[in-house]
Amino acid sequence: MSSSTMPVGTMPVGGIRPYDGVQHPAELVVRNARIHTGDPARPAASAVAITDGVFTAVGDDATVAPHIGPATRVVDALGRRVIPGLNDSHLHVIRGGLNYLLELRWDGVRSLRTALRMLREQAERTPTGQWVRVVGGWTGEQFAEKRLPTVSELNAAAPDTPVFVLHLYQSAILNRAALEAVGFTRDSPNPPGGEIVRDFAGNPTGVLLAAPAAGLLYSTLAKGPILAPEDQLGSTRHYLRELNRFGITSAIDAAGGFQNFPDNYAAVTELAERGELTVRIAYHLFPQTAGQELDDLRRWIGMVSPGDGDAWLRCNGAGENLAWSPADFENFAEPRPQLTARAREDLDAAARLLLDNGWGFRLHATYDETIRQDLDVFEKIAADGGFPDGTRWLFDHAETVSQSSLDRIKALGGAVSVQNRMMFQGRAFIDRYGAERAATAPPIRAMRDTGLLVAAGTDATRVSSYNPWLSLAWLVTGRTVGDTLLYPAENRVDRSTALEMYTSAGAQLTGEADVKGTITEGKYGDLAVLSADYFSVVDEDIDRIEALVTVAGGKVVYAAGDYENIAAPLPEISPAWSPVARFGGFQAATDVRRTASGARQARAFVDAAADSEEQRAWREGRGDFERVPQVPHQVGGALDPLDGCF
Numbered sequence: 001m002s003s004s005t006m007p008v009g010t011m012p013v014g015g016i017r018p019y020d021g022v023q024h025p026a027e028l029v030v031r032n033a034r035i036h037t038g039d040p041a042r043p044a045a046s047a048v049a050i051t052d053g054v055f056t057a058v059g060d061d062a063t064v065a066p067h068i069g070p071a072t073r074v075v076d077a078l079g080r081r082v083i084p085g086l087n088d089s090h091l092h093v094i095r096g097g098l099n100y101l102l103e104l105r106w107d108g109v110r111s112l113r114t115a116l117r118m119l120r121e122q123a124e125r126t127p128t129g130q131w132v133r134v135v136g137g138w139t140g141e142q143f144a145e146k147r148l149p150t151v152s153e154l155n156a157a158a159p160d161t162p163v164f165v166l167h168l169y170q171s172a173i174l175n176r177a178a179l180e181a182v183g184f185t186r187d188s189p190n191p192p193g194g195e196i197v198r199d200f201a202g203n204p205t206g207v208l209l210a211a212p213a214a215g216l217l218y219s220t221l222a223k224g225p226i227l228a229p230e231d232q233l234g235s236t237r238h239y240l241r242e243l244n245r246f247g248i249t250s251a252i253d254a255a256g257g258f259q260n261f262p263d264n265y266a267a268v269t270e271l272a273e274r275g276e277l278t279v280r281i282a283y284h285l286f287p288q289t290a291g292q293e294l295d296d297l298r299r300w301i302g303m304v305s306p307g308d309g310d311a312w313l314r315c316n317g318a319g320e321n322l323a324w325s326p327a328d329f330e331n332f333a334e335p336r337p338q339l340t341a342r343a344r345e346d347l348d349a350a351a352r353l354l355l356d357n358g359w360g361f362r363l364h365a366t367y368d369e370t371i372r373q374d375l376d377v378f379e380k381i382a383a384d385g386g387f388p389d390g391t392r393w394l395f396d397h398a399e400t401v402s403q404s405s406l407d408r409i410k411a412l413g414g415a416v417s418v419q420n421r422m423m424f425q426g427r428a429f430i431d432r433y434g435a436e437r438a439a440t441a442p443p444i445r446a447m448r449d450t451g452l453l454v455a456a457g458t459d460a461t462r463v464s465s466y467n468p469w470l471s472l473a474w475l476v477t478g479r480t481v482g483d484t485l486l487y488p489a490e491n492r493v494d495r496s497t498a499l500e501m502y503t504s505a506g507a508q509l510t511g512e513a514d515v516k517g518t519i520t521e522g523k524y525g526d527l528a529v530l531s532a533d534y535f536s537v538v539d540e541d542i543d544r545i546e547a548l549v550t551v552a553g554g555k556v557v558y559a560a561g562d563y564e565n566i567a568a569p570l571p572e573i574s575p576a577w578s579p580v581a582r583f584g585g586f587q588a589a590t591d592v593r594r595t596a597s598g599a600r601q602a603r604a605f606v607d608a609a610a611d612s613e614e615q616r617a618w619r620e621g622r623g624d625f626e627r628v629p630q631v632p633h634q635v636g637g638a639l640d641p642l643d644g645c646f
């Protein structure tokens with residue numbers, strides 16, 4: 001637009017002058033951007049205007065100029081890449097939010113030495129009666145040392161403070177103080193599907209194993225203190241902002257154990273009422289008690305219906321469990337669990353109840369054996385006329401799903417959602433099933449080639465990290481966090497497809513494709529200005545991308561670097577001893593371009609500990625150099641109870 005068409009006498013804003021007479025000015029304009037809209041009708045743009053929370057102009061400076069009034073905030077993207085806000089289609093965001101400020105996150109930490117140093121510091125600043133807990137988002141393979149911490153290392157780092165470290169759905173490592181706090185002794189029996197590892201005298205060592213079910217790990221974690229209700233609100237807000245930090249503006253909650261409706265949904269509900277959600281959440285409902293699933297579902301059907309809610313918080317059906325007995329645990333360090341005879345009946349009863357009441361659902365299923373059995377149940381219901389066309393339903397995970405099952409899912413109108421769990425558990429999978437089977441676990445391309453809707457996500461926070469860029473990198477490169485190649489090119493997707501799986505696919509899963517998922521006039525004004533160009537960085541740098549500005553509904557919900565003061569500040573972190581107050585969340589590598597003053601990631605977190613004298617001495621003391629010349633054998637896999645370290 002030439003300057004002669006601009007009104008005179010107004011201050012330039014981001015290089016464009018506002019019109020005096022604009023009728024309904026935008027609240028936000030982003031310009032000078034390389035915008036990937038995701039909309040085939042207009043794939044690229046350089047400027048957008050957002051008015052009343054929705055995109056009102058997508059184009060260039062000339063297109064947005066008539067929307068700029070004196071109060072319009074104009075963000076100059078300085079030529080940076082802009083994408084639609086990301087949507088994690090399988091995130092335990094509600095539970096993650098309730099606990100975020102209680103957790104020390106090892107997500108992104110590159111050495112065990114650093115991880116233990118963080119633990120030591122946090123133990124020192126944790127008041128008596130509280131725990132230090134590291135709950136998922138990491139694996140030994142990401143550390144330079146390529147191993148898990150030992151109980152004795154936890155004892156050394158935290159002699160008096162209970163420490164609970166959850167490693168995937170495989171194991172938990174407790175220090176001495178935590179064992180005392182939870183009351184495990186030589187007389188404590190192993191629960192079904194779990195093992196309390198013992199020493200030669202029969203005393204618990206501090207290691208708990210999912211064998212294969214994670215119930216023991218979770219019920220032990222649940223013995224720790226929780227946040228006060230008012231701190232749960234703050235915790236959720238800080239967690240949502242941490243998601244905004246990576247460009248997330250939507251998530252589909254998968255519910256989960258210890259996430260009761262409506263009690264544990266109170267925080268997000270209150271934030272929604274106050275207009276303080278910064279991630280749009282579609283939630284699911286997950287029966288909590290074996291044997292009472294139908295009672296739960298019946299009660300909820302009377303309380304809420306799929307689609308209820310608004311643009312920020314809405315019900316999207318039941319799941320990811322509909323009943324306990326059909327659930328298979330994705331612990332690849334253990335053999336596949338055998339479902340009991342009840343599984344079929346329980347699923348049948350729950351699914352019929354839901355379908356009869358017009359409810360869709362999502363269903364957790366890791367293995368093809370489970371999926372085949374589930375499909376038998378669904379097909380029988382369909383044959384009875386009880387599975388209406390247009391029911392919105394999907395399988396979650398589906399790592400070993402077969403082509404014939406994909407065809408059957410397609411025939412029943414289902415979808416799938418995949419997560420980067422293999423990025424964290426891939427080594428264990430390869431150890432058990434071999435590299436050839438790992439190459440299509442999950443068969444991402446076959447799912448798409450079958451014509452299924454395939455949405456992407458993380459399954460955070462207890463297995464994978466919530467950082468979406470790890471998952472996008474996994475889709476594109478097919479590699480684990482330890483850089484093991486899982487997938488050949490034939491089972492990977494290109495960057496634009498991966499992004500579509502992380503944006504518009506999620507919008508389709510919640511029936512919101514008409515209002516979000518792409519940067520299109522009339523859709524929600526959700527976008528992210530990225531720290532580096534997703535479409536041109538080398539593969540190795542995809543997982544280092546962050547947002548510099550994230551916008552949800554026209555509001556700046558996260559801003560860093562050049563933009564750092566334009567997002568409204570959050571309330572102080574409470575409690576003040578929260579690990580997040582000291583360390584933040586995901587630990588970015590040092591060379592990520594963060595210029596924010598006081599950025600918590602500014603510390604040099606990469607210690608090059610792999611070759612450190614400390615680590616060498618540890619391995620030598622352990623006898624590694626005599627026994628196993630390579631890496632310690634529990635890397636990313638089973639914690640062998642006979643391992644001398646445990």
Ligand SMILES: [Zn+2]
Nearest residue numbers: 320364396397
């Ligand atoms: Zn699941």
